[in-house]
Amino acid sequence: MAMSQSTESKRLLSYIIVEWACALKYEHLSPEAIQAAKLFWFDSIGCALGGSQQEDAKILLKHYRAMVGDEASSRDSSTSLGMTNKRDRALSNGNGKATAFVSGFKTNPVDAAFLNGHMIRAMDYNDIYWKADPCHPSDLIAAPLALCESEGRSGKDLILATVIAYEIEMRLCEIGRPGVREYGWHHATLSAFAAPVAAGRVLNLTPEQMVSAIGISASRTFCPGAVTAGKLTNMKNTVDPWAGRMGAESALLAREGFSGPEHIIDGKEGLFAVFGHVQYKGQLASFDGEGLVNDLPTSPKSHYRILDCGMKSFPIEALSHAPLTAMMKTVKEHKIKADDVKEIKVEVIARAADILGDPHKYRPSSKETADHSLPYCMAVGLVDGMVTPLQFREERVPDQSLIPIMDKIKVVANEEFEALFPKFQPSRVTITTNDGKSHSTRVDVPKGDPRDPMTEEEIAVKFTALGGDVIGKERCKELQKCIMSLESVDKLDGLFALTAAR
Numbered sequence: 001m002a003m004s005q006s007t008e009s010k011r012l013l014s015y016i017i018v019e020w021a022c023a024l025k026y027e028h029l030s031p032e033a034i035q036a037a038k039l040f041w042f043d044s045i046g047c048a049l050g051g052s053q054q055e056d057a058k059i060l061l062k063h064y065r066a067m068v069g070d071e072a073s074s075r076d077s078s079t080s081l082g083m084t085n086k087r088d089r090a091l092s093n094g095n096g097k098a099t100a101f102v103s104g105f106k107t108n109p110v111d112a113a114f115l116n117g118h119m120i121r122a123m124d125y126n127d128i129y130w131k132a133d134p135c136h137p138s139d140l141i142a143a144p145l146a147l148c149e150s151e152g153r154s155g156k157d158l159i160l161a162t163v164i165a166y167e168i169e170m171r172l173c174e175i176g177r178p179g180v181r182e183y184g185w186h187h188a189t190l191s192a193f194a195a196p197v198a199a200g201r202v203l204n205l206t207p208e209q210m211v212s213a214i215g216i217s218a219s220r221t222f223c224p225g226a227v228t229a230g231k232l233t234n235m236k237n238t239v240d241p242w243a244g245r246m247g248a249e250s251a252l253l254a255r256e257g258f259s260g261p262e263h264i265i266d267g268k269e270g271l272f273a274v275f276g277h278v279q280y281k282g283q284l285a286s287f288d289g290e291g292l293v294n295d296l297p298t299s300p301k302s303h304y305r306i307l308d309c310g311m312k313s314f315p316i317e318a319l320s321h322a323p324l325t326a327m328m329k330t331v332k333e334h335k336i337k338a339d340d341v342k343e344i345k346v347e348v349i350a351r352a353a354d355i356l357g358d359p360h361k362y363r364p365s366s367k368e369t370a371d372h373s374l375p376y377c378m379a380v381g382l383v384d385g386m387v388t389p390l391q392f393r394e395e396r397v398p399d400q401s402l403i404p405i406m407d408k409i410k411v412v413a414n415e416e417f418e419a420l421f422p423k424f425q426p427s428r429v430t431i432t433t434n435d436g437k438s439h440s441t442r443v444d445v446p447k448g449d450p451r452d453p454m455t456e457e458e459i460a461v462k463f464t465a466l467g468g469d470v471i472g473k474e475r476c477k478e479l480q481k482c483i484m485s486l487e488s489v490d491k492l493d494g495l496f497a498l499t500a501a502r
Contacts, residue, residue: 014211014264018197018210019207020298024297028297029160030301033163033297034159036309037162040141041483042463043463045463045467046464047120048120048499049101050470051123052101052119052501053469056118056234061115096111096150100112101115101119101499102471102499109147109149111245113199113241113247117240117241123466124236125312125389126312127310128448129173130318132176133173133179133180133181133190135169135187135191136240137165137166140191141161141165143248144198144201149491149493151202153202154490155486163304163306164201165194165197168194171292172190174291177283177287180275181351182280184224184225185222185225186223186224189222189271191221194247196214196217196246196251197210197247210254212259215259215260216249216258217246219260230360266287266289310448310449313446315371315392316377317355318425319356319425320377322426322427326442330440331382334439336439340434341408341433345410345430346378348413348427349421349425350415357374364397365397367392367393376397378409379405383401389466424444425446428441456484463476472502475502
């Protein structure tokens with residue numbers, strides 16, 4: 001049912017957002033934003049290649065194959081990612097219009113958006129932006145990719161939708177006072193408002209349709225913070241890609257006339273209202289609604305938020321990067337060995353101490369907990385001299401020899417650092433050795449931050465490390481060329497072909 005825009009509804013933020021998104025064109029993007037979108041796709045697909053090898057990604061692929069009656073789903077999930085004969089390949093193809101990375105499984109764009117989004121997220125190695133709330137905008141961009149493929153859209157359409165996804169997602173994570181994370185909610189709650197805007201732009205929805213898409217998506221994707229608290233499970237890397245999936249499905253439903261509440265952001269019992277009932281440190285929660293829509297970029301001279309997003313140089317939780325960088329610098333400079341260490345004191349902001357140093361993080365039993373455990377990351381980095389995907393393999397995480405080292409790590413909140421966040425992510429690591437000497441290093445900006453960005457060459461090293469064994473090193477180079485020239489691609493079939501497992 002088509003919606004009429006009432007006088008009251010014009011004041012609602014959902015309309016202001018969609019009017020901007022529907023009017024924005026590729027020609028309005030700055031060269032810097034276009035380049036950034038390509039670099040984030042380069043990083044994200046590298047993460048997806050590595051993520052495809054994770055056990056949870058294999059489970060999801062097997063499940064969705066079974067859902068469409070694919071005989072290959074009855075095989076071992078590891079076999080399904082490396083088809084060994086022509087019959088297996090034929091079975092993997094399905095009959096949909098959208099493709100899953102690596103396996104080549106053909107399905108509908110909603111399921112493809114989820115499978116690919118999860119692969120991007122599976123290793124917790126993709127991008128990061130943290131202001132009032134954290135977010136990983138690349139969790140959402142698999143949805144416009146799937147719709148671009150199924151609708152026959154171009155690389156320019158994908159770049160435009162990617163920039164829109166980053167813009168709205170990052171703005172949503174800036175406007176909380178404080179962020180929803182402080183009340184025990186996960187940022188996937190906010191992603192549900194951004195994902196349908198990017199997906200809807202690919203489908204060329206009308207403003208009324210896109211408002212409905214936001215309402216449909218956000219109505220059912222509020223997510224509690226339990227998924228990243230205490231002992232972590234596969235859901236840690238699943239809830240945000242699921243918000244991306246909802247963005248795709250909501251946009252498709254809205255195109256058919258399905259309606260959703262236009263007041264879902266700032267109207268009666270919408271996002272702002274439901275959080276307005278809670279307090280944090282004696283103050284009522286609030287949101288800067290004007291900040292969400294002020295100065296939305298509209299020309300090549302505008303500043304686009306995508307330029308403010310960071311990448312990860314370690315496959316770990318974002319707030320671990322600064323302390324881990326500080327420790328590794330100290331260890332290298334003073335040639336410290338694990339057996340030399342008496343204590344490692346880690347000073348971080350309060351939320352980092354809460355997330356990364358709670359009791360469960362001192363005894364991680366899974367990859368999901370280990371990559372959010374600062375004690376584990378620092379202990380394994382001290383012993384192995386590096387923190388890469390190798391350090392989070394299931395056989396490495398339970399190593400009992402790391403426990404005594406983890407117990408030497410003391411994570412404490414530093415109020416001085418708290419005042420500097422989010423402009424900086426300060427951390428100070430002090431290593432005290434058995435001979436009584438202490439060595440301290442402070443890091444305010446981790447590698448990958450926009451103030452110390454990863455170059456295309458550095459991303460290529462990460463990309464090949466993640467994808468070399470999956471598609472081959474030469475194919476990695478081909479894929480890099482394809483991604484970095486997305487603006488010249490009319491259809492995206494070639495991109496998917498290059499991600500296929502060798």
